[in-house]
Amino acid sequence: MRKILSLVLVLALVLGSFAFTFAATPSDVVGEDSEDAVNVLMELGVINGYPDGSYKPAGIVTRGEMAKIVICALGLEDYAAGSSSFSDMAGHWSDKYVAYAVSLGIINGYPDGTFKADNTVSYDEAAKMLVAALGYTEDSLVGAWPVNYVTKAKVLGILDDIKAGSAGANRGDIAIMTYQTLDLPIGKTNNDGDWIASIPADDMLTRLGAVLAAGGAAFVLTDTHADDAIADVRELVGAFVKAYVNDDGEIIAIKSVESEFLIGEFDLATVAAATTFETDDEEYDIIGFASLVAAGYYTNGESDPLGFGVADVAAATEYKIAVDVSGVKINDIYSVAEWAIDDDFQFEDGYLEDDNIAGNTFKLDDNDDIDMSSFVLLGVDSLEDIEEDDVVYVYLGGTSGDVTKIEVGTETASGEVTRIKGSEYTIGGKVYEFSTAPGVIGTTPGIDDEIEMTLDYAGDIYDYEVISGEADLYGIVLRTGVASEDPGDLGASDAEIELFMADGTKKTFTVDYDKFALNADGTPGDNVIPATVYDQNVAPNLVGGVLVSDDVWLLAAGDVVEYALNKDGEVESLEWVVDASAVGALAEKRADVTWVGAAADLTAKGYYQAFSVASDALIMTYDSGAGFTTDEDDYGIAQRANLL
Incomplete structure (x- = not known):
C-alpha cells in the first residue's frame, strides 16, 4: 500500500490515498510500492538511481550502503569523515559513513572485530539503524535484540507494509522504511533510560532543508499549487493544508491536512x-x-x-x-x-496509447511522456495495470480538457438477487446500487435472478449478466392477434403475438389472457400487460379515430417489446419499449430508453452516438428502405464486432 509523508496524521484515510511522483522517476519503480519513497528520497538527495535511469528496487542493500543512507537521511553527509576501527574496513568506500554511524550509536560491528560492509543488510538490522538514528538506545527499549528495535520500528510506523526478519532487505523496501522515518521526531535517551524528543522539534525532513510554506500557516491547496509541485498532491486540491516546500517554493511534502x-x-x-x-x-x-x-x-x-x-x-x-x-x-x-464523469467504458486492448486513453488526452511532460502527476489514478497502481473489461471512468479538466482523474473498477461479484428496495439490490447477501455513469446498462435484474456483476471503483454495478433466472427477452413485433371473443363473455380465448426474436427467427406466442387488466369474466385481472399495450375495450371508445368495441393491440409492426414466458412458453408479461409508428423517429416508451436521433456508424471503440455498446449487446437492425414491415426478412440481428 502506498503511503504519504505526514508529520501530523490528521486525516489518515485522505493522507493514505495519494502519492509523491517526480519528473525523474526511475522507470522501474513506476507503479511499484516503493515509487513514492524513491521519488521523495531522490529529491532530498538521500538516495540515487543508476545512470541508465533505473533504481533496481529488487536489488540488495549492503550494510555499508545502509550506513550511508542513514547518515544522509540525518542530513549529516558532509560531516562523515575518518576511519572506523573495524579490521575489514580499511580502504572501503563506506568507511567514513560507518565510522560516523558508530560514533552516533547507530550501528555495531561483529564480535570478531569486523563490520562486513558488503554483506546484505537484513530487515531487522535496517530497522535497528533507523530507530537508533532517532535517538533510541537499548536502555529506552524493552526486550532484547532484535525484538526491542523491531517492536519500536513497528510502533513508529517504520515497518508499515514491510515484513521484518533476518532476510536480506531489497532497495525498494529500504527506501520505504527510510521514507517512513523522515517525519518522525529525533531525540535522545537520558541517563534514566527515557527517550526525550529534542527541543526545538527536530526531524530528518527539516534537516534536509525542507521549510514550511506560508510561514507555517495553513492555506487552500489549489490546482496551480498542484501543477507546480514536485510531489503529487493532486488529490488534495481544495484542501486546507500545511506543506513543506523547497527553495523554489514547490511543494515537496504535506505536513498536515487541516480540513x-x-x-x-x-x-x-x-x-x-x-x-x-x-x-x-x-x-x-x-x-x-x-x-x-x-x-x-x-x-x-x-x-x-x-x-x-x-x-x-x-x-x-x-x-x-x-x-x-x-x-x-x-x-x-x-x-x-x-466531479462529473466525461467518459466511461470497459477497457479493451488498444485503448491506452502514448498520449490518451480511449481518445481522452493526457497532459504531457517535457519529454512528451504522460505527466503522471497531472491526474489522480484510483483503483490501480499504474495505467499499465488496467486490464481487459475493467470499468474505467475518465474525468476531464473543466479548463484544459485533459485527463484529471481516472477511476478503475477491477472487481466482479456474483450472487442471487434476494431483495429490491428502491435503488438498493441485495445480491449474495450484500447490498449494491447501480452506477449512475452515462454508459451503465439500462436494465435491472429481477428477484431470484442469479447474476454476475462488473463493479466500478466505488463498488456499484456497471454491468451484469444473468447466469440463471429470467433473462431479458426482447423482440420486434411482426403481427398481433386479439382474443376471438369479447372479454365479457366467459371462455374468451387467449390473444397472440408474432415476434422477430433475438435468435433471428420469428415465432408466434400465446398471451395468457389472465395477465391483462381484466379476466375473461370481466373481473380484475393480473394487469401485468396493461391497457396501454392491449386495450380490452369493455366500453366502446375511439382508437385511431375509429369507434372500437373489440379488443385491440396498440402495438404495431416494428415496435420493440420486452417479454417474459411462463413454464408453458406463454407470454406472461410484456412491456412496450420502442414505438416505431412515428415517421422518421422512434419513440421511447420506457424511462430507461433513449432515442439518439439520426442513424450513425458504430465507432472503432464501440460507441453509437455517445453510448458505449457492450461487446455482447443485442443489436437489432431493419431495412430502412422497406421500413417497419411484417416480413421477418426485413429485420436482422448483428454482432458488435461485425459493425466496427
Missing part, C-alpha cells in the same frame, strides 16, 4: 443561501463559508474561471467540499468541487 472532505448535496442552489449539506450518513448545518470566497470552485480538479459568487452550485447535485467541521456543524468551507 475534512465531505461528499453530498447542498439544500439550496447557492452556497450563500444554503443552510445544510447532506451526505449519505449525516446532515450538516452550515455555520460559515468565509474562506470559500478566496478559494472558489473546482470542476473536475481545475479552478472554475468564474469563481465564487457567479458559478453557483446546483440543487440535487453531488459536490465534494473541504470544510472545517465540528460534530455536525460546518464552521467554514474552503472549496467546492464538482
Whole structure:
C-alpha cells in the first residue's frame, strides 16, 4: 500500500490515498510500492538511481550502503569523515559513513572485530539503524535484540507494509522504511533510560532543508499549487493544508491536512443561501463559508474561471467540499468541487496509447511522456495495470480538457438477487446500487435472478449478466392477434403475438389472457400487460379515430417489446419499449430508453452516438428502405464486432 509523508496524521484515510511522483522517476519503480519513497528520497538527495535511469528496487542493500543512507537521511553527509576501527574496513568506500554511524550509536560491528560492509543488510538490522538514528538506545527499549528495535520500528510506523526478519532487505523496501522515518521526531535517551524528543522539534525532513510554506500557516491547496509541485498532491486540491516546500517554493511534502472532505448535496442552489449539506450518513448545518470566497470552485480538479459568487452550485447535485467541521456543524468551507464523469467504458486492448486513453488526452511532460502527476489514478497502481473489461471512468479538466482523474473498477461479484428496495439490490447477501455513469446498462435484474456483476471503483454495478433466472427477452413485433371473443363473455380465448426474436427467427406466442387488466369474466385481472399495450375495450371508445368495441393491440409492426414466458412458453408479461409508428423517429416508451436521433456508424471503440455498446449487446437492425414491415426478412440481428 502506498503511503504519504505526514508529520501530523490528521486525516489518515485522505493522507493514505495519494502519492509523491517526480519528473525523474526511475522507470522501474513506476507503479511499484516503493515509487513514492524513491521519488521523495531522490529529491532530498538521500538516495540515487543508476545512470541508465533505473533504481533496481529488487536489488540488495549492503550494510555499508545502509550506513550511508542513514547518515544522509540525518542530513549529516558532509560531516562523515575518518576511519572506523573495524579490521575489514580499511580502504572501503563506506568507511567514513560507518565510522560516523558508530560514533552516533547507530550501528555495531561483529564480535570478531569486523563490520562486513558488503554483506546484505537484513530487515531487522535496517530497522535497528533507523530507530537508533532517532535517538533510541537499548536502555529506552524493552526486550532484547532484535525484538526491542523491531517492536519500536513497528510502533513508529517504520515497518508499515514491510515484513521484518533476518532476510536480506531489497532497495525498494529500504527506501520505504527510510521514507517512513523522515517525519518522525529525533531525540535522545537520558541517563534514566527515557527517550526525550529534542527541543526545538527536530526531524530528518527539516534537516534536509525542507521549510514550511506560508510561514507555517495553513492555506487552500489549489490546482496551480498542484501543477507546480514536485510531489503529487493532486488529490488534495481544495484542501486546507500545511506543506513543506523547497527553495523554489514547490511543494515537496504535506505536513498536515487541516480540513475534512465531505461528499453530498447542498439544500439550496447557492452556497450563500444554503443552510445544510447532506451526505449519505449525516446532515450538516452550515455555520460559515468565509474562506470559500478566496478559494472558489473546482470542476473536475481545475479552478472554475468564474469563481465564487457567479458559478453557483446546483440543487440535487453531488459536490465534494473541504470544510472545517465540528460534530455536525460546518464552521467554514474552503472549496467546492464538482466531479462529473466525461467518459466511461470497459477497457479493451488498444485503448491506452502514448498520449490518451480511449481518445481522452493526457497532459504531457517535457519529454512528451504522460505527466503522471497531472491526474489522480484510483483503483490501480499504474495505467499499465488496467486490464481487459475493467470499468474505467475518465474525468476531464473543466479548463484544459485533459485527463484529471481516472477511476478503475477491477472487481466482479456474483450472487442471487434476494431483495429490491428502491435503488438498493441485495445480491449474495450484500447490498449494491447501480452506477449512475452515462454508459451503465439500462436494465435491472429481477428477484431470484442469479447474476454476475462488473463493479466500478466505488463498488456499484456497471454491468451484469444473468447466469440463471429470467433473462431479458426482447423482440420486434411482426403481427398481433386479439382474443376471438369479447372479454365479457366467459371462455374468451387467449390473444397472440408474432415476434422477430433475438435468435433471428420469428415465432408466434400465446398471451395468457389472465395477465391483462381484466379476466375473461370481466373481473380484475393480473394487469401485468396493461391497457396501454392491449386495450380490452369493455366500453366502446375511439382508437385511431375509429369507434372500437373489440379488443385491440396498440402495438404495431416494428415496435420493440420486452417479454417474459411462463413454464408453458406463454407470454406472461410484456412491456412496450420502442414505438416505431412515428415517421422518421422512434419513440421511447420506457424511462430507461433513449432515442439518439439520426442513424450513425458504430465507432472503432464501440460507441453509437455517445453510448458505449457492450461487446455482447443485442443489436437489432431493419431495412430502412422497406421500413417497419411484417416480413421477418426485413429485420436482422448483428454482432458488435461485425459493425466496427
